[in-house]
Every structure is written in structure tokens, then in C-alpha cells.
Amino acid sequence: MVRKDTDAPPTIHHSPFTISIVLVAPQMGENIGAAARAMANFGLSDLRIVAPRDGWPNPAADAMAAHGLPIVQNAQLFPTVEAAIADRQHVAATSARPRDMIKPAFSVKEWLNNQLPITNHQLPATAILFGRENSGLTNDELALADCILHIPVQEAHPSINLGHAVAIMCYELSAISGLPSASNPQETLATKAEIQHFFTHLETELEQRNFFLVKDKKQKMLQNIRAIFSRSQLTGQEIRTLRGIITTLTKR
Amino acid sequence: MVRKDTDAPPTIHHSPFTISIVLVAPQMGENIGAAARAMANFGLSDLRIVAPRDGWPNPAADAMAAHGLPIVQNAQLFPTVEAAIADRQHVAATSARPRDMIKPAFSVKEWLNNQLPITNHQLPATAILFGRENSGLTNDELALADCILHIPVQEAHPSINLGHAVAIMCYELSAISGLPSASNPQETLATKAEIQHFFTHLETELEQRNFFLVKDKKQKMLQNIRAIFSRSQLTGQEIRTLRGIITTLTKR
Numbered sequence: 001m002v003r004k005d006t007d008a009p010p011t012i013h014h015s016p017f018t019i020s021i022v023l024v025a026p027q028m029g030e031n032i033g034a035a036a037r038a039m040a041n042f043g044l045s046d047l048r049i050v051a052p053r054d055g056w057p058n059p060a061a062d063a064m065a066a067h068g069l070p071i072v073q074n075a076q077l078f079p080t081v082e083a084a085i086a087d088r089q090h091v092a093a094t095s096a097r098p099r100d101m102i103k104p105a106f107s108v109k110e111w112l113n114n115q116l117p118i119t120n121h122q123l124p125a126t127a128i129l130f131g132r133e134n135s136g137l138t139n140d141e142l143a144l145a146d147c148i149l150h151i152p153v154q155e156a157h158p159s160i161n162l163g164h165a166v167a168i169m170c171y172e173l174s175a176i177s178g179l180p181s182a183s184n185p186q187e188t189l190a191t192k193a194e195i196q197h198f199f200t201h202l203e204t205e206l207e208q209r210n211f212f213l214v215k216d217k218k219q220k221m222l223q224n225i226r227a228i229f230s231r232s233q234l235t236g237q238e239i240r241t242l243r244g245i246i247t248t249l250t251k252r
Numbered sequence: 253m254v255r256k257d258t259d260a261p262p263t264i265h266h267s268p269f270t271i272s273i274v275l276v277a278p279q280m281g282e283n284i285g286a287a288a289r290a291m292a293n294f295g296l297s298d299l300r301i302v303a304p305r306d307g308w309p310n311p312a313a314d315a316m317a318a319h320g321l322p323i324v325q326n327a328q329l330f331p332t333v334e335a336a337i338a339d340r341q342h343v344a345a346t347s348a349r350p351r352d353m354i355k356p357a358f359s360v361k362e363w364l365n366n367q368l369p370i371t372n373h374q375l376p377a378t379a380i381l382f383g384r385e386n387s388g389l390t391n392d393e394l395a396l397a398d399c400i401l402h403i404p405v406q407e408a409h410p411s412i413n414l415g416h417a418v419a420i421m422c423y424e425l426s427a428i429s430g431l432p433s434a435s436n437p438q439e440t441l442a443t444k445a446e447i448q449h450f451f452t453h454l455e456t457e458l459e460q461r462n463f464f465l466v467k468d469k470k471q472k473m474l475q476n477i478r479a480i481f482s483r484s485q486l487t488g489q490e491i492r493t494l495r496g497i498i499t500t501l502t503k504r
Contacts, residue, residue, distance in 0.1 A: 034413060034416070037413055037416075038412075038413070038416055040406065040408075040409040041405045041406060041409050041410070041411075041412050041416075042405060042406065043406045066411065066413075067408075067409045067411065068409070151423065152426060153293045153294060153426075154292065154293060154294065154295045156292075156319075157292040157293050157319045157320070158293070159293075159318065159319065160290075160293050160419075161286060161289055161290070161318075161415070161419070163413070163415070163416065164286070164289075164290055164293075164415065164416060164419035167412075167413070167416035167419055167420060168419060168420055168423045171403065171420045171423075174404060174405075
């Protein structure tokens with residue numbers, strides 16, 4: 001069998017930053033600047049922006065950033081959420097609304113105290129996703145996260161200003177943002193890019209062997225397969241092991 | 253001795269709201285609206301505004317309030333901080349900067365967990381003061397509070413956007429904002445108006461008896477006297493007792 005692109009080890013860019021704030025398709029430059037200002041207040045600095053509505057750079061963001069201006073100026077731009085979280089090991093998506101999907105949901109305090117996988121006082125490379133001002137994150141974007149975070153609000157008034165949501169999150173994160181990144185790659189969680197490449201590898205092989213007989217059910221079956229492996233917090237080493245298994249199983 | 257104005261029992265307006273957000277001389281209408289929006293998110297509704305720079309009402313506040321618009325429309329306007337907190341029993345002032353004054357200072361979490369006087373699951377009528385965007389609260393305004401609250405920030409970037417500060421505070425307050433107000437006046441803390449009237453009563457009597465011999469030291473002596481009584485969390489009944497003592501001591 002010809003060696004495919006998906007067999008190549010993914011290029012991993014390990015960011016020096018432990019926690020990334022990811023704004024997905026933000027509409028108002030003012031909110032991007034406000035997010036950067038709050039990040040500076042609470043010691044975060046890795047801002048990532050996915051497909052901002054009004055393009056980039058945006059003078060409105062600069063004007064609102066105050067002392068967070070260097071964070072705006074150093075923000076990284078990405079075309080997709082997948083690209084923005086490729087080097088991350090743990091991804092939490094903020095959402096105000098309950099969703100009919102199997103994805104664990106926690107309050108920020110529950111997540112910080114019990115769910116964020118901190119090992120030996122070391123943090124995984126983490127991203128927090130924030131959605132569009134008017135409509136939040138899509139279901140496909142939520143599916144990329146390990147869990148959903150919600151800021152507990154009044155049922156009658158659940159819509160939090162984007163800048164406020166980032167400020168509250170950074171305020172809570174400041175308790176842990178000083179922790180070092182996990183350093184031993186043998187024991188650390190796989191990055192989202194490694195996991196994505198594993199899925200692509202597996203799905204390509206299954207596709208070629210006509211695993212998805214009923215075309216209508218393919219998407220649902222893929223979701224279910226991804227859910228199996230997403231729940232188990234795989235390390236980079238385990239992903240490499242799984243890919244070795246697939247390669248071995250598919251040898252003629 | 254002629255019965256003076258200061259002997260008259262102060263008129264107390266007990267607000268149905270347990271926790272009041274007090275914006276002192278806010279400069280930007282946008283920030284007033286943003287504060288109201290955050291209050292609505294987290295179940296607070298009593299907004300009080302002291303001497304807003306751009307007058308009142310302010311269309312910029314309405315525009316930013318979103319679902320918090322009724323809170324803006326029902327906001328109470330006051331000429332001074334003293335008037336805004338007259339019916340309050342416990343007042344906390346937010347400040348980013350350390351001050352050279354004898355006033356206990358706590359982080360928001362410390363204050364909520366250990367310092368806010370909650371008796372029998374009942375809250376005192378509480379106010380949180382927020383200062384001007386560019387310069388915060390004056391020392392005279394801070395002196396009116398029972399304690400100083402700070403939101404822990406990076407030393408290099410301590411200046412939090414006013415809307416963000418209110419949002420973070422309301423987020424933390426939402427854990428307790430549903431608690432009922434203390435109801436038994438015999439056991440409840442004195443209001444700031446009751447305490448102010450007691451001070452005025454005492455100081456007037458001292459003044460008339462030439463207690464303040466050295467004019468230069470009068471302000472400092474008054475501050476020290478106020479500090480003595482401010483530390484002891486007096487109930488309304490205790491204030492009435494103290495005023496009775498003064499009246500008795502000053503009878504000819």
C-alpha cells in the first residue's frame with residue numbers, strides 16, 4: 001500500500017504560552033481590544049483570532065486594548081478553529097446555551113477545580129474558545145472541544161458581552177495561568193493536530209475498505225468513532241501507538 | 253440645651269434590593285450601560301449613579317445596556333457617595349491601588365468567603381463602590397467604606413475596564429445575591445445614614461465644648477474617632493444607645 005499523506009507525522013508548534021484565548025469570527029473590533037485588555041490585566045498573552053468579520057488589523061481593536069495593545073499586535077490569525085487549536089492539548093468551548101450533543105459541560109469554577117487535566121502542577125497546552133457576539137459557536141465548532149464551559153447566568157438574560165465573558169474567564173484563569181506547561185512529551189496529552197491526523201488516518205483506511213456502507217449514516221458513525229477516542233484523553237505516545245496499530249492492520 | 257437637627261432620627265429608606273452597584277462619577281455612558289448589562293446577566297438590579305460626567309439620562313448608556321436597559325432606566329441618581337449609601341449597612345469600595353490609609357483590604361473571593369457579614373444566611377444591605385475610569389475613588393470616598401476590595405491583577409497592568417470590573421464583581425456576587433436581606437432591625441447593622449448622624453451628633457457636641465483645640469489637628473482627630481466606631485460593625489440599636497449616651501452626657 002502506498003504511504004499516504006496522513007501517515008506523515010504532523011508538524012507540531014509547541015507554543016510557549018500555556019493558555020490561549022481563541023475568538024471565533026468576532027464581529028466587533030472593540031470586543032477584540034477589550035479581550036486583549038482583560039488578558040493583560042490577568043497575565044494571559046496568547047490571543048488567537050479566527051476569521052474576524054472586519055478583517056485584520058482592526059483600528060477599533062487597537063483603540064480599546066489600552067495596555068493590552070501588544071497582545072492585539074501579536075495576535076495570531078487563523079482561517080479555521082481547527083488551525084487555531086492544532087498545537088493545543090485541551091480545548092474548552094464557552095457556550096451560554098444548552099446543546100443536544102454528548103459533550104460534558106461545566107461551570108468555569110467546576111472545570112478549574114475538577115476537570116482541567118493538571119498533572120504534577122503542570123498544565124496542558126489549553127485553548128478557550130469564544131464564539132460570535134450574535135450567535136456563539138456552531139455545533140461543528142463545539143464538537144472540536146473537549147468540554148463546554150458556561151458562566152452561570154440568569155436564565156432570562158444569558159447573553160454576556162464578549163469582552164465581559166473573556167474578562168471573567170481570564171479573572172478565574174489567573175489562579176492557574178502561572179503554572180508551567182507540561183514538559184514530558186511521553187506523558188502529556190496529544191495535541192489536537194495529532195488527534196486530527198489520527199482520525200484522518202483511521203477514517204481514510206475505513207473509507208477505502210467500504211466501512212461506511214450507508215452514506216446517510218457516515219457522518220453519525222464518524223461522530224461516534226471520534227467520541228470514543230475523544231473521551232479518553234489520549235497522550236501523544238498513545239496516539240502514535242494507535243497509528244502504528246492502524247498501519248500494521250492495513251498492511252497487505 | 254436646644255434639641256438640634258442632628259438629634260432627629262434619620263429617615264431610612266430600606267431598599268428591597270440587597271446589593272447595590274454604585275458608580276461614582278462615571279465618565280463614559282458606554283460603561284454605565286455595560287455595567288447594567290452585566291448586572292442583568294448575574295441577577296443584580298439596583299444601580300446607583302453618583303454625579304455622572306455627561307449628565308443623565310445618557311443615550312450611550314441605553315445603547316450598551318442590551319437586556320439591562322430596564323436597570324439603566326431605573327437607576328437612581330445621587331449628588332454624593334454619602335447620599336447613595338445612606339440606606340446601606342455594609343459598603344465595600346473597589347480599588348486597584350494600595351493606599352496609605354488604615355482600611356482593611358481583601359480580594360473579592362476573601363471578602364465573599366470570610367469578611368462580608370452574613371448572619372443566619374441573611375445579607376446586610378450592601379453597596380459596592382466603583383470609581384472614575386481614569387482615577388478611581390478619592391481617599392475621602394474610600395473612607396466611607398467598611399473595606400477595600402481588589403480584583404487581583406498583574407502589577408504591570410492593574411487598570412481594569414470599568415465594565416469588566418463590574419462584570420467580574422457581579423459574576424462573583426451571583427453566588428450570594430439571591431440571599432434575603434437581614435430582617436430583624438434589633439440585630440442588623442446600622443445603616444450608613446444612622447452612623448453618619450451619630451458622628452455628626454458627637455462631633456457637634458465636641459466642637460461646642462472646644463474639644464478640637466488645635467485647628468490643624470481637627471481633621472485627623474475626627475478621622476481617628478470615626479475609625480474607632482467604624483471598626484466595630486455597630487447595629488442600629490447600638491447606634492441609638494450611643495446617641496442616648498451622648499444626649500445624657502450633654503444634659504445640663
